[in-house]
Amino acid sequence: MQIGVETAKAVDQRRVFVIDDDEITRAALQFMLHDEIETHELATPEEAYEKGVDWLAPNVVLLGVSFLKQRGPELVREIAAKFKGVRILIVTAKADEAIAIEGLKAGAHGAVVKPLTIESVRKKVDTILGRAGGAQLVQLGGL
Numbered sequence: 141m142q143i144g145v146e147t148a149k150a151v152d153q154r155r156v157f158v159i160d161d162d163e164i165t166r167a168a169l170q171f172m173l174h175d176e177i178e179t180h181e182l183a184t185p186e187e188a189y190e191k192g193v194d195w196l197a198p199n200v201v202l203l204g205v206s207f208l209k210q211r212g213p214e215l216v217r218e219i220a221a222k223f224k225g226v227r228i229l230i231v232t233a234k235a236d237e238a239i240a241i242e243g244l245k246a247g248a249h250g251a252v253v254k255p256l257t258i259e260s261v262r263k264k265v266d267t268i269l270g271r272a273g274g275a276q277l278v279q280l281g282g283l
Contacts, residue, residue, distance in 0.1 A: 154269060155180065155196070157188050160204030160231060165256075169202055169231070172258045173265060185215065189222050197223050200268055202252065205232040208239050213246035220247055227268040231256075 155178040158169045166181040173179040180198075182188045185207065192198055201223070207215055208230065216228055228248040232240040240251050252264050 154178070154199040156200045156202060156265060157182055157192065157198040158202045159183075159185055159188050159207065160202070161206050162204060165204060165231065168256060169261060172256065172261045176262060177265065177269075185219060188219075192223055198226055200265055201226055201228045202231050202265075203228055203243070203248070205230055205236045205240050205243070208243045209236070213242040216243050216246040216248045229264060229268060 156173055157180050158166050158173075159182045160166045160169070161183060163183075166183070170179045170181045180191060182191060185203075188198070188201070201219055203216070203219065219228060220226060227250075228243075230240045230243045230248050230251045231254070232251055233254045237253075240248075244251065249268055250264060252261055
């Protein structure tokens with residue numbers, strides 16, 4: 141465990157699935173979160189569906205905007221149907237804001253806008269989980 145990590149957060153039995161086709165983004169998000177919450181990197185939604193069975197279901201999904209480009213905003217509804225009660229955050233760059241907004245309209249709970257920082261990512265996840273130290277969920281100019 142790293143210095144500055146809140147022990148209560150690290151042991152609260154919640155998990156995050158990072159679903160992104162970009163390996164570097166997945167690894168960065170997993171690194172940013174793994175000290176404070178159980179975090180799993182997955183390359184596709186299908187991998188997440190296989191892994192997230194029963195007790196391993198995620199509380200939060202960080203979904204790369206590239207999947208919304210490929211599959212449309214219906215993917216947000218599909219993930220929500222597979223994982224009851226899951227909170228979905230779209231990981232996006234400013235250039236893909238319009239696509240992220242479509243995901244929000246489809247039921248995503250917020251967005252994490254690149255460039256990613258440890259502080260901003262942890263605050264967004266804390267907010268979505270209702271933990272102390274939360275932050276504004278959506279920073280998209282199109283809303």
